[in-house]
Amino acid sequence: MAEDNRRTESAPTAAEKDFSDARENLIRNIQDQQPDDEILYDLAELFKVFGDSTRIKILYSMFENELCVNDIASLLHLSQSSVSHQLRILKTSKLVKFRREGKSIFYSLDDEHVRAIISMGMEHVEE
Amino acid sequence: MAEDNRRTESAPTAAEKDFSDARENLIRNIQDQQPDDEILYDLAELFKVFGDSTRIKILYSMFENELCVNDIASLLHLSQSSVSHQLRILKTSKLVKFRREGKSIFYSLDDEHVRAIISMGMEHVEE
């Protein structure tokens, strides 16, 4: 009952052992090189923001122009509330910036990264 | 009761009207230039795949190496099932490719776009 019943096959050969040792080393190296969980979490959060078709449409509409909430709402046939909610998310994740002019607030893409990320994604999709 | 009560303010000036006409033109131009909804939907779907920390970790672990399911599971302390489920999603969206070698299946990033998108995101996050 207490005997070793883990394998009915023969013991690993020396070559097999070398291979599996190398594999374990590789895994440990990757573990060490992997960025902190927190950074990868933030990275996922960033992409999550791009990962909604309403937000992508909003971002795309601002690709070359600054727009205010009502512009976007009428442009994309969305409710004002919905646009405002989504813009808040885009502001929070620093994907858009804004400036006030009288009663209106003009939104635009925050930096070139945003454009670059969208463009990269476009290339991948348009294959 | 039937009278026009929409505005108690004065009628728009000529300058105001010009501005609002120009604005409407701008909106129509953007509408025309906007890619098809279907493409923007696909784009959002693509980013949605990047938008999960488990999948990002998996992708990152394959940044420079091909790995098999169990490698990833032990590397990231995830269940085999979870890794397999996520790899299926990554396969479906063409972010990873794979090759079989005996009992194992080695996964790796599908192309340079994937690396580029992750790198862009990293730059944005690491500010």
Next chain:
DNA sequence: TATACATATGTTCAACTGTTCATATGTATA
């Protein structure tokens, strides 16, 4: 300061998503 316009916020709810567990499929070898 009352009114209209522009934007923001809070809440509720249905739909979606990732994980887990159990199980199935595929592959190599004794």
Next chain:
DNA sequence: TATACATATGAACAGTTGAACATATGTATA
């Protein structure tokens, strides 16, 4: 072909999320 290993799949459940609605805040002007 029986066994072990590697991966895949299916179902159920908890947590998350976007949309809609009502309402609040901020701003300009009469």
